[in-house]
Amino acid sequence: MLKRILRRIYVSPEESVMEMILEHASLCKRAVQLLEEVLKLAVKGEASERGIMGVEKAEREADKLRRAILDQLAEGALPPLSREDFVRLAERVDMIADWSREACRVMRAISDPSRLAKVGKPLLDLASYAREAAEKLFEALQALNTDLERARELIAEVERIEDRGDWTYAECLALLSRSWSEINDPLVLILVEDVENVVDASEDASDVLEEIIVRALR
Numbered sequence: 622m623l624k625r626i627l628r629r630i631y632v633s634p635e636e637s638v639m640e641m642i643l644e645h646a647s648l649c650k651r652a653v654q655l656l657e658e659v660l661k662l663a664v665k666g667e668a669s670e671r672g673i674m675g676v677e678k679a680e681r682e683a684d685k686l687r688r689a690i691l692d693q694l695a696e697g698a699l700p701p702l703s704r705e706d707f708v709r710l711a712e713r714v715d716m717i718a719d720w721s722r723e724a725c726r727v728m729r730a731i732s733d734p735s736r737l738a739k740v741g742k743p744l745l746d747l748a749s750y751a752r753e754a755a756e757k758l759f760e761a762l763q764a765l766n767t768d769l770e771r772a773r774e775l776i777a778e779v780e781r782i783e784d785r786g787d788w789t790y791a792e793c794l795a796l797l798s799r800s801w802s803e804i805n806d807p808l809v810l811i812l813v814e815d816v817e818n819v820v821d822a823s824e825d826a827s828d829v830l831e832e833i834i835v836r837a838l839r
Contacts, residue, residue: 635703636766637693638690638693638694638707639765639766641686641689641690641693642690642707642710642711642714642762643759643762643763644686645683645686645687645690645711645714645715646714646758646759646762647759648679648680648682648683648686648718649679649683649714649715649717649718649721649755650717650752650755650756650758650759651679652676652679652680652683652717652718652721652722653717653718653721653751653752653755653819654752654755655672655675655676655679655721656676656721656724656725656748656751656752656816656819657745657748657749657751657752658672659672659673659676659725659728660724660728660737660744660745660748660816661745661748663728663731663734663737664734664737664738664741664744664745665738666734666735666737666738667734668734673725673728673729676721676722676725677722677725679718679721680718680719680721680722683715683718684715684718684719687711687712687715690707690711691708691711694707694708706829706832706833706836709829710826710829710830710833713822713825713826713828713829714758714822714826716818716822716825716826717755717758717819717822717823717826719822720815720816720818720819720822721751721819723815723818724812724815724816724819727808727811727812727815728812730808731806731808731809731812732806733806736803736804736805736806736809737809737812739796739797739800739803739804739809740793740796740797740800740804740809740813743789743792743793743796744793744812744813744816746789746792747786747789747790747793747813747816747817747820748816750782750783750785750786750789750820751786751816751819751820751823753782754779754782754783754786754819754820754823754824755819755823757775757778757779757782757823758775758776758779758823758826758827758830760775761773761775761776761779761827761830762830765830765833765834769834769837769838772830772834773831773834776827776830776831776834779823779824779827780824780827782820782823782824783820783821783823783824786817786820786821787817790813790817790820793813793817794810794813797809797810797813
């Protein structure tokens, strides 16, 4: 009986940090979801200051939580190797929100959002891949404590999404090259690169997660 009671009230350091990492990843995922919505409006020539502010808020909250994770890890309750894993994971996941916010900053600076229409379809496809990759990464993190093989399957899906994102990024560049005389705004190119970086950030985080899983399965 005493053991059951203790299990209810005691949370191991690993569980506590993992809960924070899941909350952090959820905020980063939210930032990408909002970014996609902002881009859908921008391609139509419509501004969405509320959406941009939503992305910025999610990024700030994610960054605050990342610092809290690092503070907890600094207390030394976990073995050094586990601490290093969690630090790397938190930092990689945080880049998802960072690049989403950077994309919004660029969008805010574009004087004529209608120029995005020239790369509208591949840009929105790229944003969709960014969202999907972040969502699959979050699912993989959720599966980490329950089903490691399922987590690895989801990581593989993140990698496949990132590969499709690479091809779509190339399609965006090709359209920019063909239509540059009409677009004539380097910020559009920077925006495309930032959205591509969101996709890459999820894949980078999934690489760290896979290393953790492989080590756990040994």
